[in-house]
Amino acid sequence: MRQEMEEEKLRAVYYARCSTEEENQKDALVRQAAEAEEAIRARGWRLVDAYVESRSGTSRKGRWEYNRLYEDLEQNRFDVVVIKSQDRLMRNTRDWYLFADRLNCAGKRLYFYLENTFYSPEDALLTGIKAILAEEYSRELSKKMNLAHQKRQQNNGKPVLTSKSYGYRRTADGAIEIIPEEAAVKRRMYELCADGLGGRKIAAVLAAEGVRSRAGKPFSGTDIIRMVRNPMNKGTVVMNKKHYDFNTGKTLPTPPGGQYVYAGKIPAIVSEELWIAANRAADERLCRKKVGKSVQT
Structure with a gap:
């Protein structure tokens, strides 16, 4: 009876997570949060905070709500953490053990509402196995997603156009078209290069002519050289330039042999000849700089 009375006084928080920000996953996240709140009410606990986010569970990177919860474990703000299942909290074996250790050291409890059970240090082996299985599932899922993405690009899929793609825009029907005013600025960059x-020097010339970026700021030299180097401006799209590596948890450059190059994929802002001339001049300038530095040293 005494234990039941003490349980009713527990201060509870819950953590809810889904992997993406797609609409169906957003609905799942709303349901997950509602289920956690209902589980807290059913046990007579007092809800004091919630940690909710749409992020991958493979690491702690970018998971602001998880990291907030992890730090709050050492504060006297709550007594029990409520989650749907272990994989909602973490799909990474190492970070699972770190969380469990901090939870135990702080004297907090962890409640899985789907199984209606509390985590116990005696379950370390079982939960460790679950963490390994969850991590392996994420690894295989990542491989499948990478492969599907690679297949789409290999089959001449639709090119990605970000908001930073100066000189281009996507039309209502999904086609890519040139923005004439911005294209004229880009051609000027190539000609000067x-x-x-x-x-x-190109940045200084453009600034003196009153040319500004979309953000209303002068172009930097780095911005200009990056645009000059981009083959997209001659209509060539390079796909699969980067890929996600689950083992390192990083997005890495794809070797040239694994990239897909499609000439004439989008409208060209500059001719092939001008693109080659500008890049050859940039290469020569870079070479002279390197020679100059080696002579100085």
Whole structure:
């Protein structure tokens, strides 16, 4: 009886997570949060906070709510953490054990409402196995997603156009078209580069002419050289330039042999000849700089 009375006084928080921000997953996240709140009410606990996010569970990176919960474990703000299942909290074996250790050291409890059970240090082996299985599931899922993405790009899929793609825009029907005013600025960059000017000098010329970026700021030399180097401006799209590596948890460059190059995929802002001339001039400037530095040293 005494234990039941003490349980009723527990201060509870819950953590809810789904992997993506797709609409169906958002609905799942809302349901998950509602289920957790109902589980807290059913046990007579007092809800004091909630940690909810749409992030991958494979690591702690970018998971602001999980990291907030992890730090709050050491504060006297709650007594029990409520989650749907172990994989909602973490799909990474190492981080699971770190969380469990901090939970135990802080004297907090962890309640799985789907199984209606509390975590116990005696379950360390079982929960460790679950963490390994969850991690392996994520690894295989990541491989499948990478493969599907690679297949789409290999089959001449639709090119990605970000909001930073200066000179281009996507139309209502999904086609890519040139923005004439921005394209004229880009051609000016290529012409100046082909004439032997470096990024900073080109930036100074454009600034003096009153040219500004979409954000209303002058272009930097780095911005200009990055655009000059981009083959998209001659209509060539390079796909599968990067891929996610689950083992490192990082997005890595794909070797040239694994990339897919499609010439004439989108409208060209500059000709092939001008693109080659500008990039050759940029290469020569870079080579001279390297020679100069080696002579100085």
